[in-house]
Amino acid sequence: MPRLSCRSADPFRGSFAVARGDVTWERLRRHEFRKLRPDTYVGSATPDDLWLRVRGLAVWAGPEAVVAGPVAALAWEAECPWDDDEVVLPTSRHPGPGAPRVRRDVLAPGEVTRRWGTPITTPARTAFDLAGRAPLPDAVAAVDALAHAWRFGPDDLAALVDAHPGVRGLVQVRRVIGLMDARAESLPESRLRVGLALRGVPSPVPQYPVRLPNGRGVRLDLAWPCPGAGLRPVALEYDGPEHRTIRGHGLDLDRDAGLDDLGWDVVRVTARQMHDLDALAARVLRKLGL
Structure with a gap:
């Protein structure tokens, strides 16, 4: 297996790479690599963009994780009032220290797809998750942006409400569904x-x-x-x-x-x-x- 270098574009777990002999801890501490998150690195020549943010988040969280929340909305090329990172895991396992929000949930197969080789919530499921956030006008704005970009409507979110009757915040999600309008073209x-x-x-x-x-x-x-x-x-x-x-x-x-x-x-x-x-x-x- 080729050794990692400053041109290694895909993020990787440092401990795994060291165990395989692809790199040493000494090299990881040099300018040849950039630390994205705890034990998560990338070659220093890799541009700092949304692709790297999504891939780095997924590598840090592990193979069971699904990228969700605002960063998923941004990955789907929709405006979002928030800008935080979030991942969904099927168990209470936490990947370790780091800023991203880790949420425990079980996602249906139709609620997860792949983007840039990374498991990510579908646009509709992303909107469903954001619909429960406060304040209400921002939640509607986030849902409008995703619905406008990906052409789904209230019925699609209502189906997710029916499929997840025990999710917290459904009272607001239902309000958002009643207020959303995919014709809107900006958050303001x-x-x-x-x-x-x-x-x-x-x-x-x-x-x-x-x-x-x-x-x-x-x-x-x-x-x-x-x-x-x-x-x-x-x-x-x-x-x-x-x-x-x-x-x-x-x-x-x-x-x-x-x-x-x-x-x-x-x-x-x-x-x-x-x-x-x-x-x-x-x-x-x-x-x-x-």
Whole structure:
């Protein structure tokens, strides 16, 4: 078996490699290798990316472990409000010291797949796990992101609820299922939608398509296209960092002018306004005549 070197891209357990004669403890302590976790190493030339994070976590946790939680969501290329590492083990065995969260659970075969050669919870099972986290708006945002990326819906999560009736936090998971919407395209959009819903605002249509008078097609973050007789349709647009550039601001002005010509009442929401959703909800309710 070839000896390990700085170009060894796949993480490995140091104690196993030393026992096989692939490397010595003295070499592992040099700059030739990088320590990822206790007894888990990789060649120093390996880029520090998400692939390495997932593979290193799996090697540290052992062959029975399944990568789960926020790091699984990130591996599935979905935004996530959290960024911690988590693994699932079928027994109470703990792999040893280290920061990752270790959760004991028995996963059904259909809830585990492989990514980058590593056992990982499926997108739907990942969403099911994250749906039980607090706070509620973040849980919905995480589920929305996975559902949007992987095209599953409330029925898929409801089936997991039925399959795991004894799991803690099912009351919140059911709430998340009732609030999720795979049409959402960003975490702030989901948080905003949920925050308003918790304050009595009727459910909007995420990413509502509109054709402007100049022929340009746009999608509104949150829209109430039919608020009632005599009222203008209402749209909420979340202004992230890209809207604060000169180009972004100019595009927003053109967009808002076109929407105004079509009769839309556009409300732009910034991160600062997200801290006072009571006032924003009251404003939207007034515009909807409620």
